[in-house]
Amino acid sequence: MDWEEIRSAAKDKLKGYCRVCPVCDGRACAGEVPGMGGAGTGAAFRANLEALARYRLNMRTIHGAKSPDTSTNLFGCELGTPILAAPITGTPYNMGGALTEREFIGAVISGSRLAGTIGCSGDGADPAMFDAGLEAITVERGWGIPFIKPRAYEEIVRRVRMAEEAGARAVGIDVDGAGLVTMALKGQPVGPKTVTELQKIISATTLPFILKGIMTPDEALLAVEAGAKAIVVSNHGGRILDHTPGAADVLPAIVQAVGGSVVVLADGGIRNGADVLKLLALGARAVLVGRPLVIGAFGGGAEGVRQVLTRLTAELRQVMILTGCQSIKSVDSRILYQG
Template identity: 65%
Template sequence: MNMQELKKNAREKMKGYCRVCRVCDGVVCAGEVPGMGGTGTGASFKANVQALADVKLNLRTFHDAKSPDISCEIFGRKLSMPILAAPITGSEYNMGGAVPEAEFIHMVISGSKQAGTMGMCGDGGNPVFYSSGLSAIEKEGGHGIAVIKPRENHKVIEMVKRAQDIGAVAVGMDVDGAGLVTMALMGQPVGPKNVKELKDIISHTKLPFILKGIMTVDEAKLAVEAGARAIVVSNHGGRILDYTPGVAEVLPAIANTVKGKITIFADGGVRSGVDVLKYLALGADAVLVGRPIIIGAFGGGSEGVRLVLDTMAGELKQAMILTGCSNLEEITDRVIYRN
């Protein structure tokens, strides 16, 4: 199987839900939520892709970075690459249902592990979503991360315990899901959290806790204050609030403030290993990939997910060779071209 075959298969299975466009930039699917698009005009989805495209790189070839090392350690686990599968749910109402939810998330978690990295499972209006994710992680020996919607605290704490009981590597909450349309449609109460509520949740587990959906410096600092081990700089793939900036626009200021105090993931618009390099150079410790993972799963199952991740890893290594980086620590803002 190659990427062309994988995309062809995915296009057929997701007909009417995702066109598997040559450039996945949110233009054609704008407003398709539920679906694969960005909310409203799709401006936030498009901003993620455009903000990354606007980052230019310095080409350097006088160096000894001939065989870059892209391995990293996340929460004590050695990974083959700084690229993880983002938490994704809603196979039926977002992706057409050709692949059942339980099969889909197992493909994501299993394919990620096969690639030497890690996948995340998500939460949604149907309890099957979270349960299927935990089951997939348990089948892979706990090699995965469970992410929960910002439900009422007692419910979140209960779900955190379930993740802990099956041996998940970490647990988190996508606080940017506070106004998610699909949750409202399915009668599931979600909402914003204050620091006291976050501290309460985090105090109930020994697992590393991730807060996903940070887009401002002030909230990054509050995440540190609340005791989170990691944040995900993310606007939820442009699916919750129209007209936010792209992640690449806000990441540098956030990294300048909390880098070293907390692990920083970046999520949004990653389509290649070059995009991964850009996010790392802007201050991320690792990145999350969403829509390409969906294409991989629908187009080729676990093998397709692995192919997507392995392809990005190869592209990252090539980009590091051409920017003079022997390892991830050498990917700094020196690789970014400034006028």
């Protein structure tokens, strides 16, 4: 199955919940939450792409970076690429239901491993969503990272214990889920967390703990204070709060604020290998990709997911050659044009 066949099959199965547009920029699906679009006007969705587009790359071709190494190590996992699968849930109300939650997340977790990387699973109003992710991670012998919504302490810890039993490599909370419309519609209590509350949660496990949804330097420092091992700079794909800046807009200041005291990851608006390289150059250790993998999973299952991740990695390798980057560790802000 080639990429166009995958796209065609995805468009049919997604039933308009995602139009599989030639350019995935959030314009056709603005305001569609539930759904794959951005909240309100969709400005936050578009801001992710616009922020990345503002950066330009310095082309360098007099160097020895002929065969770049895209491998990296994250939470003790040796990965062939710094591109991870972001946690996504809600196939019935966000994606039309042609795939069950278990079929979808199974494709994401297995496809990620086939591509030499690791996938994340999510949480939602239906307990089956989190359970499906853990089942998929268990099948892959713990090769996955589950994220939990900012629920009550007891509910979070119960899910952390499930992640431990599944052998997950790390665990996280997408703290930006505090205002998620779909959770509110299903009567699931979620909300902001204080540093003290986060410290209590994080101290309840020995797994590396990730806080996803950090968008300001001050909250990045609070995440460090709470004991997080990693943060994800993310505006939840623009699906939480309208009019936020894009992840690439705020990433440099956050990286500078934490100064290497925590692993910084980023997501939002990644559509090609150049986008990946830009976020790495801005200071991210690795990136998470979301919406493109929905198309891969619905259009081609685990193989579709593998193709998306493999394609992005091949594009990343090509732009590394043309910017003089021999390895992921060698990527820094020098590759970005400062006009």
